[in-house]
Amino acid sequence: MAQKTNDFAPKKVPKQARSRATFDAIVEACARLLVERGYRALTTNHIAETAGVSIGSLYEYFGDKDVVVYEVVRRTAVGFSEDAARPVSTLQGVPVAAGVRAWLGALLEAIRSREPLMRAIAADVPAHLRDPHIREAWERHLAIARAAYRLAGDQVREDRAEEVSFLVVTLVDAALTRLVLDPPPDVDEATVLDELGTRVIDWVAPRR
Amino acid sequence: MAQKTNDFAPKKVPKQARSRATFDAIVEACARLLVERGYRALTTNHIAETAGVSIGSLYEYFGDKDVVVYEVVRRTAVGFSEDAARPVSTLQGVPVAAGVRAWLGALLEAIRSREPLMRAIAADVPAHLRDPHIREAWERHLAIARAAYRLAGDQVREDRAEEVSFLVVTLVDAALTRLVLDPPPDVDEATVLDELGTRVIDWVAPRR
DNA sequence: TGGTAACCTGAGCAATCGCTCGGCTTTACT
DNA sequence: AGTAAAGCCGAGCGATTGCTCAGGTTACCA
Incomplete structure (x- = not known):
């Protein structure tokens, strides 16, 4: 064969x-x-x-x-995922709000520390070389989201778990990436981070 | 010179x-x-x-x-923006909730009707050929968001207008694009749309 | 109707780039 | 020390591709 x-x-x-x-x-x-x-x-x-x-x-x-390019992207994606996941793994028992903000901070830093490479990869590298790694990173993000859900126990809503995870991860990923790689004018970074954190927390764990 | x-x-x-x-x-x-x-x-x-x-x-x-490629992308982006903007321009006096859902529907349809081309462009076309048009489309999205804000008058919150617009447009754009071009398994499209609409409405026009 | 500008043709040149291959050097192992 | 395997070298071949150019055809207008 x-x-x-x-x-x-x-x-x-x-x-x-x-x-x-x-x-x-x-x-x-x-x-x-x-x-x-x-x-x-x-x-x-x-x-x-x-x-x-x-x-x-x-x-x-x-x-x-x-x-060669594939290997470059692979190493970048693996390092990125590790950086993004590390601070989250030690969050057992922490309130949801703190967990979310820690997650956002880790992700932002993981992007920022690889800014030029991520920009170059996003700009020009053909999709068939990027996609496998992006998909993996995405899976790891979702895994984190699901794990956080489990850790958070009854603090979070339980309906539409898949859809909410999808939307939250999409929002966080797109917003932070754009914030670093293509910062819009007239937008204050700290304010965006605060607003983003507030909304995500309110989304997954609405005060009853 | x-x-x-x-x-x-x-x-x-x-x-x-x-x-x-x-x-x-x-x-x-x-x-x-x-x-x-x-x-x-x-x-x-x-x-x-x-x-x-x-x-x-x-x-x-x-x-x-x-x-040549630039021209292809240009035409695609222009058509896309027109389709996305059309149903929104007739929304004077409509409640925010209905406006948001109309906007989401128009965007989704605009993406879906160009699916293969948008996929091909996003996959492989170098950034320096895409970016000018993406930036323009983005500007038009923001313009729509701002216009909607104005139309909505006192129905919407007024603090952090730039940051909220940025996040909402980012979320909607990324979520809908991903939903069409790379639909995740285990996620129900109608549910995503409903959840997305609900959250966006609650975001820009929280019930007091 | 004649002339000029717009438009079209396609063989082929120049340059580039991916990749091979025959032969040399270094390392590991006995 | 001897030898086999692993690693390394780089001139240059074959194929592709972007693009030119000299000359033909069609449309417009005085």
């Missing part, structure tokens, strides 16, 4: 320390060029040159250009 | 009926190929062939490939 997995996995895993450094140098060079010149100007020759390795070495590990 | 306008305006405007047809055929062929094969597989030769005109004619009107 023809294995037509549309997988962008590296074609070979480096085993020695030297080759792991080569591998990483390539990925990092790709990230740098992505930020500095954008996806469209990316060439394998250029990546290899920037990484200080030969084009042959690049093709030792990566089947083609998009595999 | 070197005129380095990063403008993607067509290099020449067709004057006769025949050439206007050529121009349109090129734009439409580009839209079709964008949907069927995606931005990356787009070539000027292929666009011309699909349009049934020669490659020379294409370059008569469009400086390069991206100018």
Whole structure:
């Protein structure tokens, strides 16, 4: 059977320390060029040159250009999810309001600390390279939302759980991303954060 | 002074009926190929062939490939904005709740009727070709929101107007787009719409 | 009806880019 | 020390693509 997995996995895993450094140098060079010149100007020759390795070495590990980009996006998404999830995992027993605000703060910081890369990825990287990771990150967001729901016990509403989660995560994600990557004029960031927090809290845990 | 306008305006405007047809055929062929094969597989030769005109004619009107794509995106965005705005303009004197739901319905329909093109554009078209139009559409959304505010008079809250508009438009835009282009499982569309409407209404016009 | 401007044609050039391959160097292991 | 495996090199091939240009056709108007 023809294995037509549309997988962008590296074609070979480096085993020695030297080759792991080569591998990483390539990925990092790709990230740098992505930020500095954008996806469209990316060439394998250029990546290899920037990484200080030969084009042959690049093709030792990566089947083609998009595999390198895929790896860059993967690392970014994984780091992002970890940063976003970390402060939330220690929230057992905390009131919903504090939990929500902690969540918002962590997400904002996770975006802000990766601003240039996230901007470059969102701008130009083709969807088929982004989507798997965005989908995963999305799943993790929803998992956090569901876990928070469980932790919050009877503080939160229980009807329409899926729909409310969907809308809340959509709102938070879109608003924070836009706030960092494309801040609108005449909008005060602190005010937006406060208003956003207030509304989300009121949404999931309306005072009875 | 070197005129380095990063403008993607067509290099020449067709004057006769025949050439206007050529121009349109090129734009439409580009839209079709964008949907069927995606931005990356787009070539000027292929666009011309699909349009049934020669490659020379294409370059008569469009400086390069991206100018054609830019025009496709422009037309899509303009049509979208018109569809989204139309039902809202006749809302003088209507209660806020009805206005909001009309707005949501119009937006949803405007997205849905362009689903394949919007998906193709969002997936692969580079940001520098999309952004000007997205920004414009965004401005029109905000204008609608502000106009609605004015029409609604004392029915709506007045503090934090800019921030609330920003968040509401972000939420509505992201939620509806995602709902059509990437519908999550386990989420009921009608329920989402109802919940979204309820929350938006309660957000901008809380019952006192 | 003749001339000019607008419009159209398509073979093919120049440049780029992804990727290969034959051969060399370093590391790991016995 | 010897050898095999892993890693590395980079000139250059093959294919593609954006775009030009010299010359033809159609529409407009005096």
